Amino acid sequence: MSDGPILSINDLKISFQSGKEFLPAVDGVSFELKEGEILGVVGESGSGKSVTSLAAMGLIPSPPGKVETGEIIFEGKDLTKFTEKEWREIRGNQISMIFQEPMTSLNPLFTIGNQLIEAIRLHTDLSKSEAKQRSIELLKLVGIPRAEGILKEYPHQLSGGMRQRIMIAMAMACNPRVLIADEPTTALDVTIQAQILALMKNLNQKTNTSIILITHDLGVVAEICQRVVVMYAGQIVEQGDVKKILKDPQHPYTKGLLKSVPDLREKKDRLYSIPGMVPLPGSIKNGCRFAPRCQEVFGPCQVESPELFRSEKDGHEVRCFLHTLKEGNDRHAGVTS
Numbered sequence: 051m052s053d054g055p056i057l058s059i060n061d062l063k064i065s066f067q068s069g070k071e072f073l074p075a076v077d078g079v080s081f082e083l084k085e086g087e088i089l090g091v092v093g094e095s096g097s098g099k100s101v102t103s104l105a106a107m108g109l110i111p112s113p114p115g116k117v118e119t120g121e122i123i124f125e126g127k128d129l130t131k132f133t134e135k136e137w138r139e140i141r142g143n144q145i146s147m148i149f150q151e152p153m154t155s156l157n158p159l160f161t162i163g164n165q166l167i168e169a170i171r172l173h174t175d176l177s178k179s180e181a182k183q184r185s186i187e188l189l190k191l192v193g194i195p196r197a198e199g200i201l202k203e204y205p206h207q208l209s210g211g212m213r214q215r216i217m218i219a220m221a222m223a224c225n226p227r228v229l230i231a232d233e234p235t236t237a238l239d240v241t242i243q244a245q246i247l248a249l250m251k252n253l254n255q256k257t258n259t260s261i262i263l264i265t266h267d268l269g270v271v272a273e274i275c276q277r278v279v280v281m282y283a284g285q286i287v288e289q290g291d292v293k294k295i296l297k298d299p300q301h302p303y304t305k306g307l308l309k310s311v312p313d314l315r316e317k318k319d320r321l322y323s324i325p326g327m328v329p330l331p332g333s334i335k336n337g338c339r340f341a342p343r344c345q346e347v348f349g350p351c352q353v354e355s356p357e358l359f360r361s362e363k364d365g366h367e368v369r370c371f372l373h374t375l376k377e378g379n380d381r382h383a384g385v386t387s
């Protein structure tokens with residue numbers, strides 16, 4: 051794994067039109083995906099995870115959506131400036147995505163073989179029989195043993211876990227450099243979830259594909275990610291090394307998410323969940339966006355918005371006054387002096 055970024059998102063801001071107003075769903079998000087790593091993006095429903103990743107695929111629906119500012123740099127080029135024609139060269143080839151519910155992405159009327167061969171031929175100039183051969187290789191790559199038989203089956207004949215493997219095979223068809231997996235295991239039961247995560251880790255090691263894994267579950271992040279970006283209400287609230295954050299989370303929201311991860315050693319009747327909900331875009335005008343739910347809220351929180359503080363030592367980022375007030379933590383991300 052080299053240290054350089056393969057994808058850099060810089061100060062990305064995306065709004066959706068609601069009546070006459072544009073409301074920010076993603077509000078100044080910056081992070082890097084390093085070559086060969088698995089980066090987790092975690093947060094509750096409505097925090098802006100999917101909107102961020104759709105932007106990296108050039109798939110923000112416009113209207114109502116709009117990329118207001120920011121850059122998405124891939125191989126030295128800013129993807130936000132790309133035309134639809136340029137996007138078609140990148141999407142599915144260099145940057146691929148798998149979605150939460152595989153049934154909605156597979157066409158029930160066509161066999162798996164039809165769809166897989168079609169997807170391969172769309173992006174390559176392989177003949178039909180070469181594409182079939184490649185399909186079989188891909189199905190083997192994602193751990194489907196009786197590949198030839200599966201090619202003749204229809205999506206409804208397969209289990210959820212099997213369908214998700216096929217979606218991963220499709221996304222891997224052109225050896226993408228970046229794979230974005232948006233809640234790839236949410237619809238699956240726990241055992242199958244573990245298998246799919248193991249498969250993604252295996253693909254990452256075998257093919258060196260860099261992966262962005264989107265999830266609402268820090269437990270999933272703990273399984274396979276090296277670094278994690280924690281998002282809340284369209285902003286990053288904490289970012290850094292997974293081991294460090296799991297051991298010593300700094301942001302009250304991260305602490306809450308961590309408390310809601312099931313601990314196998316401790317039998318609890320009910321799992322903790324942070325009271326309240328993620329605010330709608332644009333609904334909090336003043337102060338910290340997490341303040342209405344924060345158990346550590348104090349003086350400045352409802353008046354000023356905390357900025358993202360970045361540690362110069364290890365690049366760890368936290369957006370919270372408590373953290374900023376700690377001795378020495380007096381500088382914000384992006385400010386060098």
Ligand SMILES: Nc1ncnc2c1ncn2[C@@H]1O[C@H](COP(=O)(O)OP(=O)(O)OP(=O)(O)O)[C@@H](O)[C@H]1O
Pocket residue numbers: 066067075093094095096097098099100101102111114266330331
């Ligand atoms: N097509 C759309 N039209 C209008 N607003 C949208 C649209 N898509 C997303 N949004 C807005 O962006 C916000 C963030 O949505 P996003 O889908 O990125 O959340 P998420 O973090 O992926 O949540 P989930 O865990 O439920 O998938 C939503 O709360 C919504 O207000």
Ligand code: SF4
Pocket residue numbers: 301302303338339340341342344345346347348351356369370371372
């Ligand atoms: S800034 Fe205040 S309200 Fe926001 S997370 Fe920190 S302590 Fe909580």
Ligand SMILES: [Mg+2]
Pocket residue numbers: 099100101232
């Ligand atoms: Mg989503």
